[in-house]
Amino acid sequence: MNASHIDLPEDTVHIHRASFTALIPNLDLLKKLLSPEEIERSEQYYFARHRDAYILGRGYLRTLLARYIGTDPCQIAFEYAAHGKPRLTPAQASIRFNVSHSGDLFLCAVSRNRELGIDCEALRENIELESMADRYFSDYETEILLGLPPHQRVRAFFTCWTRKEAYIKAHGDGLSMPLDTFSVTLAPEEPAALLTCDDPDQLDRWELHDLTVPEPYAAALVTSGKRAQITYIDEKAAPGMN
Numbered sequence: 440m441n442a443s444h445i446d447l448p449e450d451t452v453h454i455h456r457a458s459f460t461a462l463i464p465n466l467d468l469l470k471k472l473l474s475p476e477e478i479e480r481s482e483q484y485y486f487a488r489h490r491d492a493y494i495l496g497r498g499y500l501r502t503l504l505a506r507y508i509g510t511d512p513c514q515i516a517f518e519y520a521a522h523g524k525p526r527l528t529p530a531q532a533s534i535r536f537n538v539s540h541s542g543d544l545f546l547c548a549v550s551r552n553r554e555l556g557i558d559c560e561a562l563r564e565n566i567e568l569e570s571m572a573d574r575y576f577s578d579y580e581t582e583i584l585l586g587l588p589p590h591q592r593v594r595a596f597f598t599c600w601t602r603k604e605a606y607i608k609a610h611g612d613g614l615s616m617p618l619d620t621f622s623v624t625l626a627p628e629e630p631a632a633l634l635t636c637d638d639p640d641q642l643d644r645w646e647l648h649d650l651t652v653p654e655p656y657a658a659a660l661v662t663s664g665k666r667a668q669i670t671y672i673d674e675k676a677a678p679g680m681n
Contacts, residue, residue, distance in 0.1 A: 445506045447534070447551050451668045452660065454557075454650060455503055455547040459540070462495045469498025472512045496545055500538055503547055507534050524611045537608055544656050553667065556609025558601040559650075559658035568596050575603075575618040579634070583626055591627055597657040599625035602647055606633060609645060609661035623647065631659060 447453060462469070473481070477497050484490035501512035508515075508531045516528045527534055535555050538547045542561040549555075572581040580599055587595055602623040607616050621636035631647040646665050650658040660669070 443506065444509060445672075447507060447549065448668075449551050450666065451550070451670055452553065452555065452662055453549045453670050453672055454660065455549070455672045455674070456652065457499060457545040457547075457674065459492060459495055459543050459545060462499055462545075463491070465498075466491060466494060469502075470494050472498045472501045492540065496538060496540055499545065500536070500547060503549065504531075504534065504536060507549060520611050522612055522615060524608065539604075539608075539658070541656065544652060544658075546650070546652070546658060548660055550662065550667070554609050554611070554663040556605040556607065556661040557650075557658070558604035558608060559652060559656055560597045560601050562593055562597050562655040562657060564593055566593075566596070568592055572596065575600075577619050577622040577635070579622045580625060587626065594657065595625045595627065598649070598659075599623060601657045601659040602631060602633075602649075602661075605659040605661040606645065606647065609663065610641075633661075 445453070473494065481490050481493045484493060501515045504515050504527065505512040517525045518528050519525055526532070533551050534549065535551070535553055536547060536549045537555040537557045538545070539557045539559045540546065541559045544559055544561070546557055546559050548557040569585065572584050576584065576599060584592060584595055584599065602625070603618050603621070606621065606623070607618070610616060622634040624630065624632045624634060631649045633642055633645055633647050636642060644663055646662050646667055648660040648662070648667070648669060650660055651671065652658040
């Protein structure tokens with residue numbers, strides 16, 4: 440592979456946006472980059488589309504991270520936090536990353552010394568908004584959502600959902616942090632923000648961002664620290680393969 444190195448300033452977060460459709464021609468090449476453990480995990484998927492999505496996402500992630508740390512994609516080594524959040528081994532610990540995919544969209548956030556959480560969701564009309572909000576949202580979020588005009592509720596629901604999931608992923612606590620224990624903004628005119636949480640000190644630690652993604656998707660990013668500069672990087676195929 441002949442992919443170029445990517446420089447990453449301390450105050451910058453790179454958002455890589457990719458389409459699984461564009462990556463599909465490189466499926467076999469990307470599969471060769473995976474570790475034996477990753478190959479084993481891919482084979483546990485019953486449906487081929489889910490198996491292929493895992494291979495594409497993991498292989499693509501390896502090609503991206505290799506460009507930041509200057510190594511072969513096959514040499515990338517991961518370890519996992521207590522609640523399963525992946526990270527690079529200590530030798531490359533300054534590079535942080537987080538990924539999300541939904542439908543055809545794959546997102547990867549990369550930073551230096553900032554904790555990250557990213558989430559994207561394809562908007563869907565056939566969901567029970569009220570029951571989902573009652574189950575997962577805070578009372579404040581549910582009140583705001585159901586107070587919106589009906590034509591705005593689907594977008595607001597997924598705006599809220601991606602912001603909450605991004606926060607949980609950045610925090611690294613996984614399902615141990617219930618979604619209804621903190622609140623985010625979700626009304627169309629409100630900027631992305633974390634409003635309340637169990638530990639008030641956390642409000643100053645994290646910064647919440649909406650991300651620019653194609654329709655019909657919503658996406659959000661949470662970073663530790665303030666004033667993160669977001670830069671988008673789009674590539675037509677896996678790095679080093681086009």
